[in-house]
Every structure is written in structure tokens, then in C-alpha cells.
Amino acid sequence: MIHGTSDNFEREVMQAEGPVLVDFWAEWCGPCQMIAPVLEELEKECPALKICKVNVDENMELAQSYKVVAIPFLVLFQSGEVKEKITGLQSKEDLLEVINKYIS
Numbered sequence: 001m002i003h004g005t006s007d008n009f010e011r012e013v014m015q016a017e018g019p020v021l022v023d024f025w026a027e028w029c030g031p032c033q034m035i036a037p038v039l040e041e042l043e044k045e046c047p048a049l050k051i052c053k054v055n056v057d058e059n060m061e062l063a064q065s066y067k068v069v070a071i072p073f074l075v076l077f078q079s080g081e082v083k084e085k086i087t088g089l090q091s092k093e094d095l096l097e098v099i100n101k102y103i104s
Contacts, residue, residue: 001043004054006062013052014080019102020050021095024066024073026057031089032072038092046096048103078102 002012004022013020023039025032043051056063056071066075066082076084076098084098 001040002050002052004052004059004062006059009052009054009059009062012050013077016050016077017079018048018050019083019099020052020077021099022066022075022077023051023053024056024063024068024075025053025071026055029071035072035089038090038095041092042095042099046099046103049099076102 002008004012013022021039021042023032023035025036039051039053042049054062056068066073066085070087072087072089074084074086074090074095075082076086083102086095086098
């Protein structure tokens with residue numbers, strides 16, 4: 001799992017060839033802690049998917065640029081373009097339903 005920052009976001013997310021799921025999160029956020037194991041499972045089960053975690057407290061400018069107002073906030077990118085935005089705690093099944101639209 002990639003830890004996204006302002007320094008590597010362009011390279012790791014915007015220039016990535018396949019789909020990238022970005023998790024905007026914070027250490028103090030309970031739902032963020034609850035979704036973390038789900039994202040780890042998705043990373044193992046979907047090798048074509050890159051997952052990038054962006055700590056909103058450490059990367060406020062990134063969070064602001066994607067209009068993050070509640071966390072966890074997941075953004076699915078494909079070829080540098082935002083395809084889906086998902087707010088709040090989600091089940092693995094619900095996330096897979098969204099992700100599978102972009103994995104070939």
C-alpha cells in the first residue's frame with residue numbers, strides 16, 4: 001500500500017496506468033481504522049488495483065483539492081481521472097462492485 005503525499009501523488013496516482021483507489025483518512029478516525037483491513041484485503045485480492053492512503057492531517061492541500069469534507073473518503077482514479085467518489089465506511093462487497101467496473 002502506497003502512502004500518498006503531495007510529493008508523490010502525481011507519480012503514484014495521476015500517472016498510474018491502472019486504477020488507483022485513494023483513501024483519504026486520519027489516525028483519529030474510527031471508521032478509517034475500520035476500513036483499513038478491508039482495503040488490505042482488496043489489495044491482496046485485486047492485484048490490478050493500486051491503493052494509496054493519504055493522511056488528511058499531513059496532506060491538507062491534497063484533501064482540500066479533492067474537496068474532502070468527511071472521512072474515510074475514497075476516490076477511484078483511472079488514467080489520472082476521477083471516476084468514483086465514496087464517502088464513509090463501506091463493505092468489501094460494495095467496494096468491489098465499484099472497483100470491478102474499472103479492472104479489466
